[in-house]
Amino acid sequence: MSLPHVLLGLLSRGSASGWDLKNRMTRDGALGWDAELSQIYPALRRLLKGGFVALKRRRSTKGPPRREYRLTPAGRRELLEWLAEPVALPRPKDAPLARLAFLERLAPDVRAARLLEQRRLVAAALKRAGPPSNAARRRRRALLEAELAWLDAERALLLADAPAPPAAAPRRRGGGATPA
Amino acid sequence: MSLPHVLLGLLSRGSASGWDLKNRMTRDGALGWDAELSQIYPALRRLLKGGFVALKRRRSTKGPPRREYRLTPAGRRELLEWLAEPVALPRPKDAPLARLAFLERLAPDVRAARLLEQRRLVAAALKRAGPPSNAARRRRRALLEAELAWLDAERALLLADAPAPPAAAPRRRGGGATPA
DNA sequence: CCGAGGTATATAGAAACTTATATACTTCGC
DNA sequence: GCGAAGTATATAAGTTTCTATATACCTCGG
Secondary structure (H helix, E strand, O other), rough: OOHHHHHHHHHHHOEOHHHHHHHHHHOOOOEOOOOOOHHHHHHHHHHHHHEEEEEEOOOOOOOOOOOEEEOOOOHHHHHHHHHHHOOOOOEEOOOHHHHOOOOOHHHHHHHHHHHHHHHHHHHHHHHHOOOOOOOOHHHHHHHHHHHHHHHHHHHHHHHHHHOOOOOOOOOOOOOOOOOO | HHHHHHHHHOOOOOOOOOOHHHHHHHOOHHHHHOOOOOHHHHHHHHHOOOOEEEEEEEEEOOOEEEEEEOOOHHHHHHHHHHOOOOOOOOEEEHHHHHHHOOOHHHHHHHHHHHHHHHHHHHHHHHHHHOOOOOHHHHHHHHHHHHHHHHHHHHHHHHHOOOOOOOOOOOOOOOOOOOOO
């Protein structure tokens, strides 16, 4: 049940329309949440019904009329209550990691290529990440850097074990460590 | 659509019942996925119908008859196809992080307490984490350690800014850095 | 003036996930 | 022999999330 609260949090930084909120969520990687518009619009309706946000329609210079939401006192109260909830580690849901866990059955060269692909993605995310101007961004940066370091270490391990044939004939995978 | 594939991956390590699979998922933090039994059982049924796993009923010494599933060739093929899919960063879904992103509106002492709580959880997870015997576990360890380091750095920052009153009267929060 | 493209809201339908509950079989303590 | 507890499977009901699609308003290029 995070999306409504995340929306309240974002609105606490300034009034916005559903469209705006989607953009803020998608752009701010340090936020830790994202959702589709098809989920955001109904959520805003429910928040409106619940009295947590107020609505003001406003003409747009470049599109249909915007519905701008702003936090009400009740909304601010609800946000603070959410922030006060006890800390808990979430149920792990990390598809790349889950896949990685089984990557061992693939050939080392395929695995190495995969690590390189992943490295490119993580490096790009790190580049896009803004300045470490707040706690969340510092956390994101730290985790991305840790992942990058891990990817490099893993690849080094892999290459040390079975050096990639640069141009010559592929050499047999020798070690009895991972039997087929 | 990860759960069915994760189940196939786990079954590739050895036949198991739904109950077993749940335990494996929950215990192995490095796996990156977990699900309820109520989700696992229907998923296994679907895999059975699809011919990706085969079923053998077996008596148990300490409970109702077990339904043990094993991978079929089709299941193995499907698993490999999943592993071959291109890498992608998932949509971020990290509730603690999302909450953290708005924690700045709380008083520094509350924030520090929160960081300490979180630290305890992460340290416990790190302790439970097994040996770095494969890539997934090494990744998990690296990320948990990075998080721990970040938590410490963050708390240090906070304490440096507004030193906690150890026993004496609470002193006024002075810095104009974060205006209410 | 017409179509393409960006902005903006909206809904339907399906899939995934959570929470709650029911049931069956066994062993063990009493 | 009865209840508690651990093992094991199962389903119902509700919520959340994803995918797909429709529509409206505006600007700009041709």
